[in-house]
C-alpha cells in the first residue's frame with residue numbers, strides 16, 4: 005500500500021514537471037491513453053476522417069472561452085474520454101474531493117492530524133475545479149453540496165468528463181491526481197475508457213455563425229401534409245435581425261438583395277460588397293441553404309422565396325426597423341468582455357439636476373434648497389397636528405416636504421473612427437453598431453469623426469437623431485492610410501465648437517498612425533495632437549489591439565485617458581468597454 | 595371609446611384579444627395573469643385593453659369594503675378576523691370587476707396607499723386612517739399601466755412595489771405612512787401594461803429586466819396591412835358614424851346585450867378553469883422543454899401551463915391540446931430569451947397533426963452524433979494506474995507515426 009502511494013506521488017510529480025514544460029510552451033499532451041491536457045480548447049477532427057484524434061486549438065485559451073477569464077493560461081483543461089454514457093456529476097465531484105484530500109496526506113503525512121487544515125486546503129481547490137459531464141456541471145465545491153447546473157446544449161461532456169482547473173504551474177501535479185480518480189470513477193461506472201490515438205495542434209477556424217440549420221421559413225412547403233403551421237413570423241424576424249447585424253439595417257438588406265436580382269444592371273460585384281460589409285461568403289452560403297438564393301449561369305440570384313422575403317421586408321419595414329433597433333439597444337450577453345484596461349480615468353464631471361415630481365422627501369437632513377411640495381406638507385402637518393392632539397392646524401419644520409431631485413450626468417460621446425483600409429468589413433460594422441447602440445440606449449448626443457488617407461472629417465455632427473447618424477455612417481468606406489493626428493484635431497475642434505456636456509472622445513483603431521500632420525513624423529504628431537485633448541477638458545479612451553499597445557499607451561497617457569486593449573474589435577467588446585467607461589465617468593462626478 | 599366587440603380583429607392584434615380574455619377569465623377565477631402589449635403607435639394596444647373594461651363580469655364583495663373583500667375569504671385589516679355571521683350582518687354587494695389605471699407620473703401614495711384626507715379632515719370625527727391606493731383597490735381585478743417603460747424609468751419606487759405585487763400569486767403589498775402602523779396586505783390583481791419599445795426610454799427589458807420578466811405573457815402587436823380592415827377601422831371611428839349612433843340612441847342597448855353575453859361567457863369559462871387540468875403528457879412536455887433548452891425562469895413554464903389551459907377554454911375546447919402549448923410558447927418566451935433561442939425552441943417541436951398526437955423533440959443532431967460516435971474512439975484504453983511512469987506523458991510528436 006505504502007509502495008503504491010509512493011508511486012502515485014512520484015507519478016504525479018513527474019506529470020507536474022512535464023506539464024509545466026509543455027503547457028508553458030503552449031502545447032498540450034495526452035496523459036495516459038484517454039486524457040488530453042492543455043490550456044486550450046479541444047475538438048475532434050471529423051473532417052480528416054482520422055478517428056480517435058483530438059485537436060488542440062492553440063488560438064482558443066480554455067479560461068477565456070469556457071470561463072470568461074481575461075488573462076490567458078490561468079486554466080488547465082483536462083478531458084477524460086470514455087464510451088458515451090451517464091456520469092453522475094455529484095458523485096464524481098465527491099470522488100475528486102476525497103482523492104485530493106487523501107493525496108495531501110500521502111504527500112505530507114503531517115496533514116494527517118491536521119484535519120481542519122487539510123479540509124480547508126482541499127475545499128479551496130474544490131472551488132477552483134469545474135467539472136462537466138453529460139448530466140450536469142459545476143465546481144467541485146458546489147457539486148458536493150448538490151448544487152448542479154444543468155447540462156446545456158452547447159456544453160461539452162457526453163463522451164468525456166470535461167474539467168477546468170485553475171492551477172498555478174507548481175500545482176500541475178494535481179492534474180495527475182484528478183485524471184486518475186476520474187478514470188477510476190468511469191471504470192467503476194461500467195464504462196470503458198476511450199483511447200485517444202493522437203493529438204494535433206492548430207487553430208480553430210472560428211465557427212462562423214450558421215443559422216440556416218435551425219431556421220424555417222414559411223415560404224417553403226413543409227414536409228408532410230398534416231404539418232401544423234408553425235409560428236413562422238419569429239423565424240422571418242430572426243433572419244432579418246441576423247442580416248441587419250451583418251449589413252446594418254433594412255435599407256442595407258434591400259441594397260444587398262438588389263445585388264442578386266435578375267436585373268444585371270443593378271448588381272454590384274462581390275469585391276465591392278465585401279469592402280462595405282466584410283466577408284459575406286458565410287451569409288451567402290446560409291441564404292443558399294435556406295433557399296433564398298440559388299446558383300445560376302449568371303451567378304447567384306434570388307429564388308421565389310427570396311423574392312417573397314424581399315417583399316416581406318418592403319411591406320413590414322416599420323415593424324422590422326423597430327425590431328432591429330430593439331436588437332441594437334440590447335446589452336451584449338456573454339458576461340464580461342475580453343479586454344484589458346490600462347490607465348485610470350479621472351475626470352471632473354458636471355451633473356444636471358432635475359426635480360422629481362414623483363417623489364417627495366420629508367425632513368431632509370442636509371440643507372435643502374429644493375422646491376417645497378405644498379400639498380404633501382399640508383397633509384403631513386394636518387396628520388401630525390391630529391396625532392399630537394392640537395386643536396387647529398399647525399405647520400412645523402418637521403412637516404415640510406420637498407420634491408426630490410434627480411441628478412443625471414450626461415456624457416456626450418464623439419467617436420473617432422479609423423477608416424483606413426484595414427478597418428474594412430467587420431471592424432467597420434462593429435464601430436457603426438456601437439455608435440447606434442449608444443445613441444439608442446442613452447439620452448445623450450453622439451458624433452462621429454473618421455480619419456483616412458490624408459485627412460479627416462466630421463461624418464456625423466453631435467445629434468440625437470438616428471436617421472442623421474445612419475446617413476453619416478453610411479459614408480464611411482474604409483481605404484488608405486491612418487492620419488491619426490488630423491483625426492484627433494478634427495474631433496477636438498468639433499467638440500470645442502459644439503455645446504456638449506462632459507464630452508468623451510472614443511478612438512477606435514486597429515493600427516498605428518502613418519500620415520503626419522505637422523512634421524514628417526506621424527507618430528509624434530499624433531502624440532502632440534493627443535495632448536490637446538485634456539486641454540479642452542475632454543475625457544478620452546482609446547480602443548486598440550495588442551500589437552500596437554506600446555504606442556497607444558503613450559497616446560492615452562498624453563491625452564490623460566485610458567487605453568483598452570482588445571483581442572478583437574468586435575461589437576460586444578466595443579459596447580462593453582464604452583458602457584463601462586461611461587458608467588465610471590458618471591459615477592466619478594464631484 | 596368603441597366597445598370591445600366592435601373592434602376590428604386582424605392577424606397582428608388577434609393575440610391580444612385572446613390574452614385579454616384569458617386574463618379576465620383567470621382573474622375572475624382568482625389567479626392573476628399579467629399581460630404586456632408592446633407595439634408601435636397605431637396598433638390599438640391601449641384601445642383593446644381599455645375597451646375590455648366593458649366586458650368585465652361583476653364580483654361580489656363585503657358591502658362597502660374598499661379592499662374588495664371576498665365575503666368567503668376576507669383579507670382586509672377591517673374584515674379578515676370577522677366571523678361568517680358578522681360578515682352576513684354587514685351584507686354583500688355586486689360591483690363590476692375593478693379596472694384601475696396607473697399613469698406614468700403617479701406617486702407612491704396614490705398607488706400603494708396614504709392617509710385618508712377626507713376622514714382626517716372630518717370636522718365631527720377626525721380620524722387618522724389609511725386609504726388604500728390604486729393597487730389594493732384593484733384587488734380581484736385589473737390594474738392597467740400605459741407606457742410602463744416610462745414608469746419603470748422615472749419611478750423605481752413604484753417599480754419595486756409592482757415587483758412585489760407581481761412576484762407571487764397572490765402578491766404582497768406594504769402600505770406605509772409615517773406615524774401610523776404599516777399595513778401588510780395581499781393583493782390579487784392582474785397587471786396589464788402597454789408600451790412602445792421604440793419610443794423613449796426604450797424597451798422595458800432594457801430598463802428593468804426583472805419587471806419585464808414578471809409579465810407572464812407579452813404580445814408583440816403588428817399593424818394592419820389589409821385595405822379592407824383599415825377602411826373598416828376608419829368607418830367605425832368616423833365622426834359621421836358616431837353622430838349617427840348618438841342620434842339613434844339605440845346603440846346603448848345593443849351594446850349592453852353583447853357585453854353581457856361576454857360577461858356570462860367569461861363566468862362560465864372561469865368555472866371551467868377551476869376544473870381543467872393540463873394533461874400529464876403536456877405537463878411533461880413543458881418540463882422537458884425547460885430542461886432541454888436550459889430556460890432560466892420557472893415563471894415562464896408556469897405561465898406556459900396557465901396559458902395553455904386558458905387558451906383551450908376560450909377556444910371552447912374540452913381538452914387542452916398540444917397546439918395550445920405551442921401557440922403559447924412565443925408569448926411566454928419572447929421577452930425572456932434571445933431571438934435565436936426562441937426560434938430554435940419553436941422549430942424544435944415536431945408536432946404532427948393538430949390533435950394531441952405524436953409529440954417529440956426533433957433529435958436530428960443527436961442521432962447523427964450517436965451514429966458516428968461509438969466508432970470515433972476505440973474503447974480499449976488502459977488506465978493511468980496501469981501505466982508506468984515513462985508511459986504517462988505523450989506529445990503530438992511521439993504519438994505521430996513517422997512513416998505516416
Ligand SMILES: [Zn+2]
Pocket residue numbers: 656659660661662663668669670671672673674
Ligand atoms: Zn374588507
